Amino acid sequence: MVVVSNRLPVDYVGGDGADTRWKVSPGGLVTALEPVMRANEGAWVGWAGVADREFDPFEHDGISIVPVPLSEDELEEYYEGFSNDTLWPLYHDVIAPPSFHREWWDAYVRVNRRFAETAARVAAPGAVVWVQDYQLQLVPRMLRESRPDLVIGFFNHIPFPAYGIYSQLPWRRQVIDGLLGADVIGFQRAADAGNFSRAVRRLFGYKTRGTVLEVPGADGEMRHVVARHFPISIDAAAFEELARTPEVQQRAREIRRSLGDPEVVMLGVDRLDYTKGIRHRMKAFGELLRDERLSVQQATLVQVASPSRERVETYRQLRDEIELMVGRLNGDHAALGHPAITYLHHGYPRQEMAALYLAADVMLVTALRDGMNLVAKEYVASRYDDDGVLLLSEFTGASDELRQAVLVNPHDIEGLKDAMVEAVNMPPRERARRMRALRRRVIENDVANWSATFLETLTGVGKIPGGVSDALRGAVSRLAQTPRLLVALDFDGTLAPLVDRPEDARATDRARAAIERMSEHEDTRVALVSGRALDSLKEVASPPVAALLSGSHGVELQLDAGGVTIDLREGELARLGELIEIVESAASASDGAWVERKPAGIALHTRKLGASAGAALQRSARDQVEQALPGLATRTGKNVLEFAVRASDKGEALIRLRQHAGADVVLYIGDDVTDEDAFAILEGPDVGVKVGQGKSLAAYRLNGPDDVAELLELLADARDASR
Template structure:
């Protein structure tokens, strides 16, 4: 667990000693019970006080690892960028966000500190779960150092629309930070869709349903990140069990007695935050009293406003406004000896909070924007008597689940007033029906189920079915044992129906500066022709080159399938191949895509003109920036310019390779092409030879009987490695011999 706060805060006692008390906030409330059930878990977070962090310690059965934040970090990273920039922006700009570059610098520094602490604690192959908006750079930072761990991120607050998120300076860095995760979770479906839209529009990454393809750089393969909705919940059984405690039950009775035994008690419980709609709620309550719709002798409102971020100006201003409004309402309407609004600006422990929920006839949750709002669920869990009414804002995440509540638009004061009156007048039978439905939802879907669901999806994110990053089977220049390699070829040759496929440049032909002057190895081409004539053998060349270009350099017979442009172009097929399989996967150009491609080509040519030696190649569905012949630092600068341009293209697949960056207006990959070819040829297994980053999409799909051969150096998901084109020709010759013998 990596969160901004530990589940406990340090408190200095009068004698100078330090004690640890439970931290405030919904995240701690939700996760504390989860962490107690983990066999081997650690919680990394800030202890709540600026200065040096204490040594790791145990508390309530949890291993806690404090992270240091100094006073400047608290002011700039936490109060500044997190709570005066991100929080208002992510909550629909209810107040104006502030942007300061020094705050961003501190945010980066603090995130790196959390990332290093988590990376040092996590065991090899472990799982790291990062939480909330304060730590959105942490997943990428962890991944840069720890490629062996699974990383999940859960956002507890809303994620804004693309239009609002686009206002954020450093927005792309924020998205890339989150995409260091294997799984990104949100409270509501709308939040997940907003995030996917931001990635698509601002980064230009391919989004297929809930899966984002994150292009790898250098030798890194394409990673796929799953985006999912996981509505958080509470420890429902623990809350419900408190209602059976005799002291808690007596406390609930005493609370009503202290209020003068009113006929109805209405309760609001919130952090003192402008997103919670407290001002709207008080305005509605004041108008109901002014209208005479509510008699303050019969009905009392309790407003609990837990102190929050009181060093931030917007929160100080909010407190002044709320307290002024409460004072005005009480001055105008409170009977002698009884408030019209009992205002409590302090924290309550769980037992007292449960007593408050048991004492309340109506609970108002009127958030203007909220990730979930666990108060709504805590109230439901506190009412096993099936009494009470929940008035719930449609802008709270809980509204997606708690449909039996009285739904309200808190921005509409008249509607809010009507909802309060309806709740106060609701018959007991109707209360029971609604509360029974609400309790079924809350009790069946508790925080344990939420955490289990998230962690199960995170665990499965390593499964090829979820399209996660391929395993690095060979690192650097690790060579393959010759005997093991020969045995693999021998085993493969015995498979009844096989597909043999290969990349072209760097595999069948050495890389040259002039792409038009390429000279494929005649031995390799001759062997592939021979293999294509053998029974049960299908042969294909799968290249990033355009189909016409590939054909002119190979002059292969019709028995060899040519696939160009990373799968976007497919040549003639042998009559025995199931052409409809490939046809169904064909990606045609549209007039809109042709216009887009022309625009991309012109922009890449503009980049090329600024960097001598850089060239632009055009294909039927793609444009490619080639930087191999660039002068000086031109290759790096041109590549950076191309990738910066790529973030403006929401529907374009951008694939960096060896001194190339390809912009494709249709979503293609060599891996998808091999899948289609294997199905079309009814192959029982396939063998593929490749040398580039783009070939990793093939190696990522290796099955138990398939053979992946990396040509040259670099980390790869292939199981075997050969040095160059000479070794490729020898391997194909050996395979031909074995197949003829079988």
């Protein structure tokens, strides 16, 4: 495994040669990836943070560190210029105007190529390479061209803008093409992934289906690229553990005393950046003091603004503006021993931050645009006492998850002021209720879950623990509150263990019982979505009367009491007869192979054959069918090859089932490659669960039918309890 990021996970401290000293960089990305890197003999490619200096590769704490050199000119043009004065403002909705300079773009291409060449040099055959963030968007394509054997992922830690904004970039096609070199492209929010997919369609005309993009490969074959959201998080347990230490709790008490023991301490923690809405929160706070809705004896604001990009003129101007506002507000409103604003322009170690979080009654996160905002999650993780109020901008990725925060539009100063007063006056019971819900969300979706989910989607080889994970249990709790829920389930390998004879397959007793219970609720619909012909599905599944059914990969649908089968035209019937003759003839030549006839096609099963014999038979059958009947829909599953004279898939079936059920949210569970079409059309609060190993679009995993039964029981219990 190789991680490629602008910065290394270690900072240069000093020394030369054998005496060179390094220390681990603080940050969630390092925390998330260190265990994975050590377990997979990982290498980390990045800049050491020192211009015009080359360092040899070295080992640090079980990870190979591979420094990439940058000159002072490249630092100015590639990093401060194109990355932070072109892409950063553009991707943050042009809150500040971006600058477009051709020499900056040239430097960006040159440095991206150096990173790609370094990664290609250190990556073993077939290695997984995970590229991080907006500074290196060209690296995936460069890697794919030089090392097509690699599995390549990319994660964008900042927002991705709507096409109307993105289209301003003169090099818009080159950047999108660079990203499409990856197999999986991750974003913080579903909206960001949607913006990216729309840009792909507008600029290249490539077909997109849900989170899957069809991209031409170098060999002319179509590649499937996944573009979806993977919201990043923090090491929640570490923050809680730190907050529980006596030293941190004592420091929190000292902080409050040093501020004059106000009734309410408000806290803002940000990089000094124009996207963070620092001016907006200060303006709102100043007007509350001016209008006497708050007083400095009642409330004080602590603003931590860590230095950022101080060589960029926009940031120097921002610092001057913020410090002028602080001076004016303190001059107008502060009293002896009671500052209006305590402004701190430097960073703090994690221990001091945990103390600040514990000391703060209200956390102000008023970003104008933010990919995630981990400060909000750090505050929640630190509040093991179930106290404190999080006031959170709806323009942060965190607002998608932390719905129990007080959500605000920071551009609406009057609304922001009202929300701040609401937070100050919130009753203790309401504070505790909200904070408990926020903490459950942050703990369930920590940084380890983020990295594991991304890498499992990228590689499909993540180890799946037995039972239902805490993260999936949290998803079940949210599903239970859904007004109208559709539970859609594959059958073979999901509800029923795989067997040699398809007619012997039966769902587990526990799964059947849970399905029966859910079917009794008027606001819960259950659907079975199978590749089997509808008659076969009914025979083996014995579904509840109220269940919706989809057979033959969506060719057949039974909605309520009536069945709907797509009638084949005369030409399709003729092709079907010829198809059956070819496939049955091919199967008859191999002992153990059998065929399954379907209304619009036929399936060749090779489960009883060895892997090599089964693959050889499938290749032979495919060649014969393609020669005689070109253009037929072909689908490969687990030890099965299917042909159809009319194309359909489980994704199309799920769309129709959802519409018929009028469902607000869908839970889909499946184990096969064919279920990926259904996972691809899930969106927003929908939940996809992949059963077993293999690359998948689903966000969650289960081991097998027994775990599926446990999940369905949990959902049935939660659905009963919510009524």
